[in-house]
Amino acid sequence: MNTLRPRDAAIGFDNLTLGYDRHPAVHHVSGRIAPGSLVAIVGPNGAGKSTLLKGIMGTLKPLTGRIVLDNLDQREIAYLPQLAEIDRSFPLSVYDFVAMGLWRRCGLFRGFGRGDHTRISEALAAVGLEGFERRAIGTLSGGQMQRTLFARLLLQDASVILLDEPFNAIDTKTTADLLDLVAHWHAEKRTVVAVLHDLDTVRHAFPETILLARETVAWGPTRDVVTPENLAAARRMVEAFDRTAPLCARDAA
Known part of the structure; x- marks a missing residue:
């Protein structure tokens, strides 16, 4: 199913500030996610983790600074939102x-050919959902819905994959199966960036970590970033952050 050609697609942050209604949610972030990286984003609640993903996706524009996509078209980025953001009341089958993962390649109004139907069946098989094709998404368990979202990502065949809390509130077997897919993407030299809360999963499966607390606390090899000292500093920084604060003076300038 893989049609990806390796490319030097990197994501850079240049003194980036993102926020809502001119209030910063994450600020002064600088750094570079190299091509083919497998990166976890961690931090306390309210640290700006999901905000950073939305900035990369282009759905949230920088207040100041910039996001640099080197050799990367925005359409080559696939995004898995949090389960809570999915409207499962719409009557769609699995x-x-x-x-829908084929829309970027096929367009909204072109019918699927035999090869497309084969790819959809292969994606469902890859996540263990054979026999679920006609089930309504509203009837799925949390783990089954997450498998469905991963199947859609497989069809998108993207260079960069962004995952927002992909293993939250799902069973251990589903988590293990989906982590195998993440490892497979990494082996294919795709860039995978995931917002995560389970630090054991981060330590086990993600070699690089960004620790956020509205700004970067640490960024580098996971063993150096996910330390008791850094995690304590992140908690203190988030607790002290003024959510109503305007842009700081150097941003406003």
Whole structure:
């Protein structure tokens, strides 16, 4: 199924500040996510982790600074939102929901050919959802829905994959199966960036970590970033942060 050609697609942050209604949610972030990286973003609640992903996706524009996509088209980025953000009341079957992953390649109004149907079936099989094709997404468990979202990502065949809390509130078996897919993407030299809360998963499966607390606390090899000292500093920084604060003086300038 993989049609990806390796490319030097990197994501850079240049003194980046993102926020809402001119109030910063994450600020003064600088650094570079190298091509083919497997990176976890961690931090306390309210640290700006999901905000950073939305900035990379382009759905949230920088207040100051910039995001640099080197050799990367925005359409080559696939995004898995949090489960809570998915409207499962819409009457879609698992098959039709997964098939949406082909829209970038096929367009909204072109019918699927035999090869497309084969790819959809292969994606469902890859996440263990054979036999679920006609099930309505509203009837799925949390773990089954997350498998469905991963199947859609497989069809997107993207160079960069952003995952927002992909293993939150799902069973251990589903987590293990989906982590195998993440490892497979990494082996294919795709860039995978995931917001995570489970630090054991981070230590076990993600070689690089960004620790946020509205700004960068630490960024580098996971063993050096996820330390008791850094985690304590991140908690203190988030607790002290004024959510109503305006842009700081150097941003406003």
